[in-house]
Amino acid sequence: MNELQQAVEQSPFAASELASDVDLLFYAMLTVCGFVALGVTVAMLDFCIRYRSGKQVDRTLRLRNLRLPEYIWIGVPLLIFLGFFVWGATLFMRYQQLPPEDALRIHGVGKQWMWKFYHPGGQREINELHIPVDRPVVVVLSSEDVIHSFFVPAFRVKQDAVPGRYTRTAFTASEPGTYRLFCAEFCGLKHSKMRGQVEVMSAQHYAEWLDTREQSPTLAAAGEALFRTKGCSGCHAVDSAVHAPDLRGIYGRIVHLRDGRSLRADVAYLRDSILLPEKDVVAGYQPIMPSFADQLTEEELLKILAFLQDFDERDAP
Amino acid sequence: MSNATSAGDYRATKSYLHHEPHSIRAWLLTTDHKRIAWLFIASITFFFVIGGLAATLIRLELITPVGDLLTAEGYNRTFSLHGIVMVWFFLVPAIPATLGNFLLPIMIGARDLAFPRLNLLSWYVYILGALFTVFAVVAGGVDTGWTFYTPLSSMFANGNVVAAIIGVFVVGFSSILTGINFIATVHTMRAPGLTWFRLPLFVWAIYATALIMVLATPVLAITLLMVALERLFQIGIFNPALGGDPLLFQHLFWFYSHPAVYIMILPGMGVVSEIITCFARKRIFGYRFMAYSLLAIAFIGFLVWGHHMFVSGQTTYASLAFGLLSFLVAIPSAVKVFNWTATLYKGRIHFDGAMLYALGFVALFTIGGLTGLFLASVALDVQVHDTYFVVAHFHYIMVGGMVMAYLGGLHFWWPKISGRLFSEFWAKVSAITIFVGFNLTFFPQFIMGYLGMPRRYHTYTPEFTSYHVISSLGALLLAAGYLLPLLNLGWSMFWGKRSGSNPWHATGLEWQAHSPPPPLNFESVPEVTEPPYNYDARDPFDGSRPQ
Ligand SMILES: [Cu+2]
Ligand SMILES: [Cu+2]
Numbered sequence: 026m027n028e029l030q031q032a033v034e035q036s037p038f039a040a041s042e043l044a045s046d047v048d049l050l051f052y053a054m055l056t057v058c059g060f061v062a063l064g065v066t067v068a069m070l071d072f073c074i075r076y077r078s079g080k081q082v083d084r085t086l087r088l089r090n091l092r093l094p095e096y097i098w099i100g101v102p103l104l105i106f107l108g109f110f111v112w113g114a115t116l117f118m119r120y121q122q123l124p125p126e127d128a129l130r131i132h133g134v135g136k137q138w139m140w141k142f143y144h145p146g147g148q149r150e151i152n153e154l155h156i157p158v159d160r161p162v163v164v165v166l167s168s169e170d171v172i173h174s175f176f177v178p179a180f181r182v183k184q185d186a187v188p189g190r191y192t193r194t195a196f197t198a199s200e201p202g203t204y205r206l207f208c209a210e211f212c213g214l215k216h217s218k219m220r221g222q223v224e225v226m227s228a229q230h231y232a233e234w235l236d237t238r239e240q241s242p243t244l245a246a247a248g249e250a251l252f253r254t255k256g257c258s259g260c261h262a263v264d265s266a267v268h269a270p271d272l273r274g275i276y277g278r279i280v281h282l283r284d285g286r287s288l289r290a291d292v293a294y295l296r297d298s299i300l301l302p303e304k305d306v307v308a309g310y311q312p313i314m315p316s317f318a319d320q321l322t323e324e325e326l327l328k329i330l331a332f333l334q335d336f337d338e339r340d341a342p
Numbered sequence: 343m344s345n346a347t348s349a350g351d352y353r354a355t356k357s358y359l360h361h362e363p364h365s366i367r368a369w370l371l372t373t374d375h376k377r378i379a380w381l382f383i384a385s386i387t388f389f390f391v392i393g394g395l396a397a398t399l400i401r402l403e404l405i406t407p408v409g410d411l412l413t414a415e416g417y418n419r420t421f422s423l424h425g426i427v428m429v430w431f432f433l434v435p436a437i438p439a440t441l442g443n444f445l446l447p448i449m450i451g452a453r454d455l456a457f458p459r460l461n462l463l464s465w466y467v468y469i470l471g472a473l474f475t476v477f478a479v480v481a482g483g484v485d486t487g488w489t490f491y492t493p494l495s496s497m498f499a500n501g502n503v504v505a506a507i508i509g510v511f512v513v514g515f516s517s518i519l520t521g522i523n524f525i526a527t528v529h530t531m532r533a534p535g536l537t538w539f540r541l542p543l544f545v546w547a548i549y550a551t552a553l554i555m556v557l558a559t560p561v562l563a564i565t566l567l568m569v570a571l572e573r574l575f576q577i578g579i580f581n582p583a584l585g586g587d588p589l590l591f592q593h594l595f596w597f598y599s600h601p602a603v604y605i606m607i608l609p610g611m612g613v614v615s616e617i618i619t620c621f622a623r624k625r626i627f628g629y630r631f632m633a634y635s636l637l638a639i640a641f642i643g644f645l646v647w648g649h650h651m652f653v654s655g656q657t658t659y660a661s662l663a664f665g666l667l668s669f670l671v672a673i674p675s676a677v678k679v680f681n682w683t684a685t686l687y688k689g690r691i692h693f694d695g696a697m698l699y700a701l702g703f704v705a706l707f708t709i710g711g712l713t714g715l716f717l718a719s720v721a722l723d724v725q726v727h728d729t730y731f732v733v734a735h736f737h738y739i740m741v742g743g744m745v746m747a748y749l750g751g752l753h754f755w756w757p758k759i760s761g762r763l764f765s766e767f768w769a770k771v772s773a774i775t776i777f778v779g780f781n782l783t784f785f786p787q788f789i790m791g792y793l794g795m796p797r798r799y800h801t802y803t804p805e806f807t808s809y810h811v812i813s814s815l816g817a818l819l820l821a822a823g824y825l826l827p828l829l830n831l832g833w834s835m836f837w838g839k840r841s842g843s844n845p846w847h848a849t850g851l852e853w854q855a856h857s858p859p860p861p862l863n864f865e866s867v868p869e870v871t872e873p874p875y876n877y878d879a880r881d882p883f884d885g886s887r888p889q
Contacts (some may be wrong), residue, residue, distance in 0.1 A: 030804055038793070051722055051792070058712040065683055065708050069701065072686035077693070078623070084688045095631045098680040099673060106669040106715070113719035114662050120721065121658045137498070171494040172588060174653065174728060178794025181725045183653045187589065188493060189582025192655040205803060209728040209796045211487050213494055214414050217799035301585065318583070 036202030041180035124195045128161035132327050135173030135186035138215035147241040152221030157231035163195045169323040174210035191292050198225040248332025270307050276334045281308045357858040373458035379444035381465050389431040396424035401817040404810045409801045417800040418485035425488030430510055431472040437609035441751045442548045448852040449542050451533025451868045456526035460519055468516035475509025478502040492580035492591040496572040507566045514559045521555030535870035542874050546633045547612025550640040554601045562598035596647035604643045606740055610747030614700045617754050618682050620848040621697035622689030625875045628681045635674035642671040652723045661720050668718035675711050695769025699750025702777040710738030731791025734784045742780050749827055757845045761858040762838030764830050772826035779823045782816025
């Protein structure tokens, strides 16, 4: 048995803050459903034996109201189901909660057939993800081709990475160790090879690990460079001759569009503005911005987006 | 009920199997619903064998964690073939087109379906589409799975995706035609006195199924057509690179494919209701609730498709709404299970082969249904979605449930279809073998699913090996179990004892017709004067068979 396998097998099966809550619900449902299944089986066997043909036994039905049992076995399951639904729903809402400000934001990009991860400091890794223990982590997912799905069983999280949009999943690892990472959505030839592992380490080890990685500019800094080299600043710089919106502080701002709609500039909006500029044209401007769909890789795009997200009034490009 | 079997020349009429002409040409151009049922029985058996061989390859490959039997591409094509063939060419038509075709007219006292020629057309559409697809898949390969998710299927997959899609599209029309035919028949051709609430539950089930077929299948057809258009002409519908939306495909696909699950299981529920009442010698418990629950399942089944998309990026509130509705759709299924169980209470139970199949169905369907609740519960589905837990769940419903019911029904009505009895002993052995083999194959998959084993994996990580080995061993037993009915029924077709028209002393119009029935089923139109399953009023039936 190799080292990795050993490390995986020595790590606990429930390793995130949500995991034990999910398990609790799972075992509760297992118990109730187990009892129902057992009850039905025992009743069936009992009737089959007691009322088998040829056996002398009183077979007169004494039930007066034949509807009553029906109402009981509609009503009781209904109540139990509603209870489980509410339980599962509250838990799910916790999955969906907005992560706190200080959460570690990691970008994950699915690609046939590998996972690429980008840490905020610019460190990259493939099919491996290093994260600190006990700190909320948000993985923002996108895909370069088909749908993939980010699945870490020990954290009880799964989220599809869908081309053309950003999805995200959040978790807080609670136990250091090595955990499996799978692609759960069938994505073509080497789907089953699209797996890796998540290393959960102490905050200190994580910091050390970051330092050992090849020094590279932060995502935002790399994005700023791209903003210049790809020609965005040629139009968008404040002193540019072209009439284009000033992008400082754009993230989270309310934008008014030419067709009268207004919306908040979130990541999806920014992404669409770059790839499909004719979709949402800003009021007061001509639709002259070209589409960059063929000129930016998913990776460059997320760098530019990282830059735009903390591009505020102070910085001048 | 009036009894029409005594007249002399009625007896002299040859049965539908033997009357002239019985050349191959006559069989292929027949409009007799009973012969068309046979065309379907032969065809779905053929496709079941193909799908089964693919399943065998899959289970053999998965005995070890590494890929040693098939290449990655071979494996992906094999499971795609398995899914496409089993879902569309076996499960969907299985009971409606065979037992439904054969029995529906006889059960309501009619001479044929409302549109006999349409019925034959339905078979041709089916067989041509299905053969074309299988040819395309075997010759060029399709590796998208039966779900054809975009943009994988529309832009990235190699192989004959368009051909396969066109084949499935064509076969869909067979479903629609059959559905229309059944609906028209039930509405217009019931014998005098056969009111809606005197209909056997099998007829109710087929009716509910037909409704789903007619309402849902067109959506599948449109969706598949859009995939083909995107693939051929680069029209942006689902691919974001062309400005499309990949999730739109999933919405449309599951809008058909979830109800399709009920196309596959409702007829099975109908079959089992007939068998259990007969061998418990008792009226079905809660007849009206049983009928209404079929309709309720068909209706609510249209509103739960989003439970396949909890982790797709669908909004939280959509997921919660679909989750709630998915819990609700389980209620009518629960009602059915409890009513079947209650039917046994104070019955006079006979353990014939068909009955063992039906009891097996109830047990497996219960497990399949209960594990469905885990999938409806959004937070748990996050963990088990796209893992072997889901694989196990739907095999419990579709193989444990539906195939058990189909085989049970085939045994139950075999004397009607063939006029012969089969070996009860081997029928029981096969029912038990299949039950044990099935559980051995699929129960371990629940466990490894919760532990995180993703589905559609050609190779896997070593911690799942032991579960896969058990599963593969179970599959061997299961395969052996499936061979037994083929041999047993095949043998009885030629050498079985004559059964007489009603060997189980069952109620229902079909048992008044001769076995096998003559071409027009009844000598004179029967009249119905009593409620269904009036077993209490009948002789207790000690279990002796005609000699
Ligand atoms: Cu994948
Ligand atoms: Cu579904």
